[in-house]
Every structure is written in structure tokens, then in C-alpha cells.
Amino acid sequence: MSVTAARGFRAAGVTAGLKASGRPDVALVVNDGPEHAAAAVFTSNRVEAAPVTWSRQVLADGRVDAVVLNSGGANACTGPEGFLDTHRTAEQVADRLDVSAGDVVVCSTGLIGERLPMDRLGAGIDDAAGRLSADGGALAAEAIMTTDTRSKQAAVTRDGWTVGGMAKGAGMLAPALATMLVVLTTDARVEADVLDRALRAATAQSFDRIDSDGCQSTNDTVVLLANGASEVAPGEDELAAALTQVCQDLARQLIGDAEGAHHDIRIEVVGAADEDDALEVGRSVARNNLFKCAVFGNDPNWGRVLAAVGTSAATFDPYRLDVAINGVQVCRAMGVGEPRELVDLTPREVHVLVDLHAGDAAATIWTNDLTHDYVHENSAYST
Amino acid sequence: MSVTAARGFRAAGVTAGLKASGRPDVALVVNDGPEHAAAAVFTSNRVEAAPVTWSRQVLADGRVDAVVLNSGGANACTGPEGFLDTHRTAEQVADRLDVSAGDVVVCSTGLIGERLPMDRLGAGIDDAAGRLSADGGALAAEAIMTTDTRSKQAAVTRDGWTVGGMAKGAGMLAPALATMLVVLTTDARVEADVLDRALRAATAQSFDRIDSDGCQSTNDTVVLLANGASEVAPGEDELAAALTQVCQDLARQLIGDAEGAHHDIRIEVVGAADEDDALEVGRSVARNNLFKCAVFGNDPNWGRVLAAVGTSAATFDPYRLDVAINGVQVCRAMGVGEPRELVDLTPREVHVLVDLHAGDAAATIWTNDLTHDYVHENSAYST
Known part of the structure; x- marks a missing residue:
């Protein structure tokens, strides 16, 4: 029932002190392979946050080894310095995991227009890297919450393979995505181009059809990692159907926990x-x-x-x-x-x-x- | 400073009992000539109220003798019966004023989806017709209020001629007009086609540039009557400038009294x-x-x-x-x-x-x- 439901993924969620509330605020999700295919969709807002600009480039070759996420700051509208902060974040994750920074997706959420406290974030990344676990999905889902009142997780298992995921987002939900960070994982064996098509089909029928307040965020990211650990290669339609089910489940949870909503x-x-x-x-x-x-x-x-x-x-x-x-x-x-x-x-x-x-x-x-x-x-x- | 500021116009505002509050709710504005040129712009909402459908036809020949307005009910989404109610309203005004029903504009504002109490409205029209006066502008402006907390009036006088007006509308203000009823009058001598162009130029720079809550109404109407009583024929640019000034004044009053606004x-x-x-x-x-x-x-x-x-x-x-x-x-x-x-x-x-x-x-x-x-x-x- 989480981002670690599929085989071959580990995750962690820790408290780095980015949030004034003292709640968990840094999450890490790692794909242990054997394959490292990935696809993603991002906000269509032309004012995009530094981590979105960075992560678009990471996705260009269809390979992702890890996703690092922080709440407590969006790192949006923070200028060239903000982009360097994102770059440093990816470098640090890469160093701890012994992968390439160019294969690390970065996601941030929180207030726009403030720099992140990089010393605290760095310590949080070290902490999270040391706590990665195949049971870490629930903690990771908790660490990405902002005004969410509960974490959002979902998973479905088909014949020998699984799709799992987590999401955050309680305001700014709008068509073509929300302030909404979503990490999906599957142990199915999938080519990168099929993964991309299946993800777009699933988001079109789920996150693109929720609109809490008409406001679109600068940071929306939905990333999907596939490692083939199940050794099962489902058909594209079958994969898209399972992904759609997980995405609709998460989308429904987002609407059910939208800021201040009574209905x-x-x-x-x-x-x-x-x-x-x-x-x-x-x-x-x-x-x-x-x-x-x-x-x-x-x-x-x-x-x-x-x-x-x-x-x-x-x-x-x-x-x-x-x-x-x-x-x-x-x-x-x-x-x-x-x-x-x-x-x-x-x-x-x-x-x-x-x-x-x-x-x-x-x-x-x-x-x-x-x-x-x-x-x-x-x-x-x-x- | 009102819809009767220009020469040759009379108005009245009375209480007919359409509003539960017992506040004035029926207004009448009459053009006593010598000319009866008119122009109007209406909501672009495809779900339009019966009085809008009626008044579009009235404007087709560029002549208007009177405008009757009610608060306490929008007469929108009321089916063929609602349209007959509007028609009867125009007929009754025409009968009292000895003009043609085809020259009577009807405006309504209030709740959508309820029939108007025609007996009360009819009595109100009779009452208003008996109270028409060159000083009646302020009472008419009061009678068209819904959730407005104050009436909206404006006027400018140029070299021998005047433009005056009144407006209502406190919610549903949006581009391409609002729930917004506006009656403008001038004693300038103007051809109907010039009047139409000048009105469109003025509304584009005023009511089209306020947007209180993004919601567009089914009833928006801005109607302008010109009677030539001043015997002055201003140039088109001069007329448009004066109209724009009055419309911007009224638009600013609408924003300043928008529902629940603090800023x-x-x-x-x-x-x-x-x-x-x-x-x-x-x-x-x-x-x-x-x-x-x-x-x-x-x-x-x-x-x-x-x-x-x-x-x-x-x-x-x-x-x-x-x-x-x-x-x-x-x-x-x-x-x-x-x-x-x-x-x-x-x-x-x-x-x-x-x-x-x-x-x-x-x-x-x-x-x-x-x-x-x-x-x-x-x-x-x-x-």
C-alpha cells in the first residue's frame, strides 16, 4: 500500500527541521534495480520551480535511480542560487547512494520565494540515506505532507507485479496537475517509451481531472520508476490500467483532504x-x-x-x-x-x-x- | 450625479415587496425625448435570463423609451413562463407610459430559477409610473440594489451636455460584464450607431476590466439612452471619453462594494x-x-x-x-x-x-x- 509495495524499492522519511512544525520533511525513494526505467509529467505552469527544471533534464534519458523530496520550501522563484541548491541536493544524494547526480529527481514543496536552508536539508539527506528500507514507504509519504492532514498511499498487485505510490497535495489542485508531488513505483519490466505513454494515459484520467481551487502550482511532479524486479512484462494496456487505478485512488485521496474542504x-x-x-x-x-x-x-x-x-x-x-x-x-x-x-x-x-x-x-x-x-x-x- | 442628471429624463424607485427585506425593489427610467436613441451591451453568458433575451430585441431598432428594473428575482432559468412574465412587464410599462412595449427595456436581478411574483411587480410598476420625477435618480439607484451596501451613481457635465448613470452589482463581477445592471443617460444629440460604438469603447475600458470573483451573470445589462435635449452634438471621441469617465467611476464603485471584500x-x-x-x-x-x-x-x-x-x-x-x-x-x-x-x-x-x-x-x-x-x-x- 505504498511507494515501497513493489519489489526492489527502498524509502525513508526523516525530520530535517525545514518545517517550523518539527514534522518529518525529507523523503528519499531509491530504485535498487535491476532496471532503472522512468517517466514523469510536470506542471505546465511557465513559472516553474528549480527542482522541476532540474528534474526535466534528469528524465531526458529515461533513467532515474532515486527521488529526493522535501516539504517546508518550494525552492521556486529563488533565482540561479535556488537552481544551484537543487543541483547540490542531487549531488549529495548521488554521493551517498553512489549513483550519478544526473539520475536523481528532486521535488520540493512549500512556500514560494524563499531559499532552502541547505545545511539542514543536507543533514536530512544523510539521515534519510542511512535509514532506507523496504518498509520505509509510509514514513516517506508522511515526510512530503504540507497542509495535508493525512498521508496518501496506494497500491495494486496484478499477476506477479505491483504498482505502488504516494502523493501529497492539499491546495493548488488544478487540471494539468496540482501542488502535488507523486512518486509511483513498479516492479514490472517496461520499456521507457511504454512507461511514458502509460503514465500520461493514467494521469489524464486521474490527476488531470481534479481541480480543488483552480490554482496550478510551480512544482507539480509525478514520477514513475520501474525496475523489472518481478521479471513480468505486462502489456501496455494492462500496465496503464493498473497505473490508472493507483492514480485515481491517490487523486481521490487528494480531493478528500483538500484545504479546508467540507464537501x-x-x-x-x-x-x-x-x-x-x-x-x-x-x-x-x-x-x-x-x-x-x-x-x-x-x-x-x-x-x-x-x-x-x-x-x-x-x-x-x-x-x-x-x-x-x-x-x-x-x-x-x-x-x-x-x-x-x-x-x-x-x-x-x-x-x-x-x-x-x-x-x-x-x-x-x-x-x-x-x-x-x-x-x-x-x-x-x-x- | 445620477441617471436623471441629464435633461429630459425622469426616474422613480419604489417598494413592491419582491424582496423579503422590504427594501425598494422596482425602478423605472423614462426618456422624455425629443430623441430616443439607445445602445446596450449584454452578458456573453450563453445561459441568459428572460429579460436579456427580451431586451436584445428591443435594442434591435436602436430606440428605447423606458427601462424598468427589478431586484428580488433574476427571472433566469424560468422557462417560457418567465419570458412571458418579462413580456407582460414591458406591456404594462408601455400601457402606463403610452409607448410601445417594443421600446421598453427590462432588467432583473436576484435569485436564479424562481418565477417573479407578477401581481406585486405589476403594482410596483403602477406605483413607479405615478412617481416619475426629474429628481428620481437616487431612489431608482436604491431600488436596484441586491447585496450592495450602497447605491452607485455618477455623472459628468461637458460643454452644455451631461452623461449620468446608476449601477448595481456586488457579486458575480467578471470580465465581459457582471451582475451588473447599469443605466446611462445623456442629453447629447447622438446617432444610434455612434452611440453604440461609444458605449462599447467605454465598457471595454471600465466594466470589462473589473473581475470581483470570476463569475459571470446571466443578467448583465448596460443600457444607454440619448435624447438630444441639450441640442449639443459632441464628437464621437468626446462622447466616448465622457461615457468612459462615468463608466469607470461606476465600475470603481462596484469593486469598492463587492461582496465581503476587505481590499x-x-x-x-x-x-x-x-x-x-x-x-x-x-x-x-x-x-x-x-x-x-x-x-x-x-x-x-x-x-x-x-x-x-x-x-x-x-x-x-x-x-x-x-x-x-x-x-x-x-x-x-x-x-x-x-x-x-x-x-x-x-x-x-x-x-x-x-x-x-x-x-x-x-x-x-x-x-x-x-x-x-x-x-x-x-x-x-x-x-
Whole structure:
């Protein structure tokens, strides 16, 4: 059930003192081989953190031996000095593990615009390297938490091979990834190009479909390591399916622990002309602050769903739009349907069903409500 | 200083009982001529309210004799019955004023998805028609308020002619208009086509550049009436300049009274390759919930500005981005600048300056912070 669920991976999580809270803040994940294939997807934010710039280069040859992650500082917008800090971090990991720095992925998360305390981080890396263990997944998952209230881990085992993973991220969750660090491991035997395609297929159906607050981070990274230790070579579809299952499990955990959220909202768009239309409409609703406030207030204000749908460019006739909330058809053909008083919004999970009546395509986006706790957490984060 | 500042216009505001609060809720503005030219811009939301559908048709021939407005109900998503309600409203106004229903603009604001109580609205129209006065502008401005805490009025007088106006709107303010009803009047002599161009020029520089919460309404309407009563025919540029001044005054009042806001945030983007790029970057920052929460917490978290800028498609090199907040250059070349502790965010107005270093174009977007009061007001609106 963790990043060390697959054979041939070790991990550690330690406290280096990067976080004021004194909680664990440095994690290390090592691939012991025999193979060292890797794939990754990164934030599409053009303002990218130094570790993202570094790790893109590491991935260029499809080989990764280790991933080092820290919470307590994003090392974003820290200039050339920040990039040197990332480089030094990789060098130190490489030195301790006797691998090449060019095969070490670096991930950071925390406040933007502050240098990392390199002396503490260095001591943390030494400590973590000495504690690497095949049971270390849970500690590593704990060390990457920021405002997360619980660690996120998942794994599935197929016929002789396993995919495991860990994730962090509680704010800034948005399409095309989140502040979100995810490390996935598998002991399947996979060529690097297949690994890349399977990872992209899995993230498109999972992390790309959650949008907690519409804000995209500078540090998002999802990295997948494969070592072939199981000696099983699954087909690409089989691999993609297992990866998708683990990624969806982790994505669901991220939404379930999003900053300050009281509700997890599943926005299902059906009757779309194509999947892109369904996704666009889903995201438009997921980013409507007024609707998200209404859900927080247990108020089935379906007019705000319609208003959000109406701002999209998807193919539909507005006068045919239907909306149901938690099974109650509150809007029929852009007009009044069942009484809104019939909707019960007290459960944590809310289901919004939008029918565009424009085709057969469908897609689901997950988001959260907008709450006092969200405002509180995010108005006092850097101070 | 109001919608009756120009000669030849009368207005009234009365209490019809549409609002539970018992506050005024029906307004009437009448053009007494001699000319009856008009122009308007409406929401670009594809889910549009019945009064918007109606009023688009009224404007088709460029003539408007009267505008009737109600708060206490948006008459949006109310089906064919809702459209008939709007039609009946126009008919009743036409009957009382002895004009054609096809020359009566109807505007509504309030909750989506509920029918209007037509008996009360009808009595209100009768009452308002009997109280029309050249001093009625202030009462009309009061009657269109929803969650506004104060009425919004403005006027400028040029050489012998005047432009006046009123506005409402405290939430749902977004580019391409807001829930926002605006009535503008002028006693200048203007051809209908010139009036249309001047109005579009003015709204592009005012209402289109405020974005309180990224949500666009189903009911936005800005209507401009011109009667030539001054017998002065200003040039198009002169007219557009006066209109822009009144619209910017009203837009600034809208931002200053946005739902739950504690800060008015002026996002100035300079060094852009073109104005569209500057606007896109400004809107991206204006819609970043994390940054807006930080401002509420008086936290100059400039990393969130950078993260928002980085999600835009504008032309720039991220490594050259500069950001100043309230005059303190907190970010230079995507790196750390002056200490964030030097920034004082206690004043209501906050100035964010983003330099893209990509050209000579600039634009300013106004927004608000995201506060507990915003969440409170919008989580309990329809219940």
C-alpha cells in the first residue's frame, strides 16, 4: 500500500527541521534495480520551480535511480542560487547512494520565494540515506505532507507485479496537475517509451481531472520508476490500467483532504458532443466560486451551475440543459424542475449531473466546496 | 450625479415587496425625448435570463423609451413562463407610459430559477409610473440594489451636455460584464450607431476590466439612452471619453462594494507585447483564489502572483518577470527581491505591478480579496 509495495524499492522519511512544525520533511525513494526505467509529467505552469527544471533534464534519458523530496520550501522563484541548491541536493544524494547526480529527481514543496536552508536539508539527506528500507514507504509519504492532514498511499498487485505510490497535495489542485508531488513505483519490466505513454494515459484520467481551487502550482511532479524486479512484462494496456487505478485512488485521496474542504463534489457531464466539451463544462462548474460557496452552505443553488455552464464554449443548446444534484432533477430544459428543497447536501460527497443533450460523450471532474477554512488556511500561510 | 442628471429624463424607485427585506425593489427610467436613441451591451453568458433575451430585441431598432428594473428575482432559468412574465412587464410599462412595449427595456436581478411574483411587480410598476420625477435618480439607484451596501451613481457635465448613470452589482463581477445592471443617460444629440460604438469603447475600458470573483451573470445589462435635449452634438471621441469617465467611476464603485471584500486590488500589467496579453495576465492574477486569500490576510505572498502569471499564454520570458506590491519590489527576474516584510497591506487599496519585459503595452484589472465575508454571503444567499 505504498511507494515501497513493489519489489526492489527502498524509502525513508526523516525530520530535517525545514518545517517550523518539527514534522518529518525529507523523503528519499531509491530504485535498487535491476532496471532503472522512468517517466514523469510536470506542471505546465511557465513559472516553474528549480527542482522541476532540474528534474526535466534528469528524465531526458529515461533513467532515474532515486527521488529526493522535501516539504517546508518550494525552492521556486529563488533565482540561479535556488537552481544551484537543487543541483547540490542531487549531488549529495548521488554521493551517498553512489549513483550519478544526473539520475536523481528532486521535488520540493512549500512556500514560494524563499531559499532552502541547505545545511539542514543536507543533514536530512544523510539521515534519510542511512535509514532506507523496504518498509520505509509510509514514513516517506508522511515526510512530503504540507497542509495535508493525512498521508496518501496506494497500491495494486496484478499477476506477479505491483504498482505502488504516494502523493501529497492539499491546495493548488488544478487540471494539468496540482501542488502535488507523486512518486509511483513498479516492479514490472517496461520499456521507457511504454512507461511514458502509460503514465500520461493514467494521469489524464486521474490527476488531470481534479481541480480543488483552480490554482496550478510551480512544482507539480509525478514520477514513475520501474525496475523489472518481478521479471513480468505486462502489456501496455494492462500496465496503464493498473497505473490508472493507483492514480485515481491517490487523486481521490487528494480531493478528500483538500484545504479546508467540507464537501467533495463530483461533477459528471453527460450528453456532450465530445470528451473535451465535457471536460470544459466540468471545469467551468468546478471553478465557480459562487457555486462552491453554495455547496459549503448546503444550498442546492442550481442557477449557479447553469451560469457556470453558460460561460463555456462547448457545443450545446442552453434551452435543453438539465441539472440534477444528488439525484434530484432541479433543472429541466434550463427551467425549474423538482423543488430545490428536496436536495440533501449534508453528506460529504455531492454529485452534480449536467446533461448537455448534444451527444454521447461524458467526463467527470472532482472539486471541493469553498469554505471559511479554505480562506483561513490560505490567508495565513506564509506569515 | 445620477441617471436623471441629464435633461429630459425622469426616474422613480419604489417598494413592491419582491424582496423579503422590504427594501425598494422596482425602478423605472423614462426618456422624455425629443430623441430616443439607445445602445446596450449584454452578458456573453450563453445561459441568459428572460429579460436579456427580451431586451436584445428591443435594442434591435436602436430606440428605447423606458427601462424598468427589478431586484428580488433574476427571472433566469424560468422557462417560457418567465419570458412571458418579462413580456407582460414591458406591456404594462408601455400601457402606463403610452409607448410601445417594443421600446421598453427590462432588467432583473436576484435569485436564479424562481418565477417573479407578477401581481406585486405589476403594482410596483403602477406605483413607479405615478412617481416619475426629474429628481428620481437616487431612489431608482436604491431600488436596484441586491447585496450592495450602497447605491452607485455618477455623472459628468461637458460643454452644455451631461452623461449620468446608476449601477448595481456586488457579486458575480467578471470580465465581459457582471451582475451588473447599469443605466446611462445623456442629453447629447447622438446617432444610434455612434452611440453604440461609444458605449462599447467605454465598457471595454471600465466594466470589462473589473473581475470581483470570476463569475459571470446571466443578467448583465448596460443600457444607454440619448435624447438630444441639450441640442449639443459632441464628437464621437468626446462622447466616448465622457461615457468612459462615468463608466469607470461606476465600475470603481462596484469593486469598492463587492461582496465581503476587505481590499480593492489594482493589478497593473506593464511591459506586455500587446494589450490583450496584459489583460490576460491581469485576469489570471485576479482569478487566483490563493493570492486573493493572501491579500485578505495582509500577506504579500508574491509567489502566488508569479504562479498565476505562469498559467497564462501571454508572451514573456518567466525568468525576467518582476513584481512589486504597494511599491515594494518583492520579486526581481523571477527571484527574490526586497523583503516581503516591507509591504504594508493594511490599506483598503492594494497595487500589484507586474512587469513582463516583453513590450510596451499595459492594462489594469481591478479585483477584490477573497474573505470570510464573501464565503458567508454566498453560502447563505438562496436559503
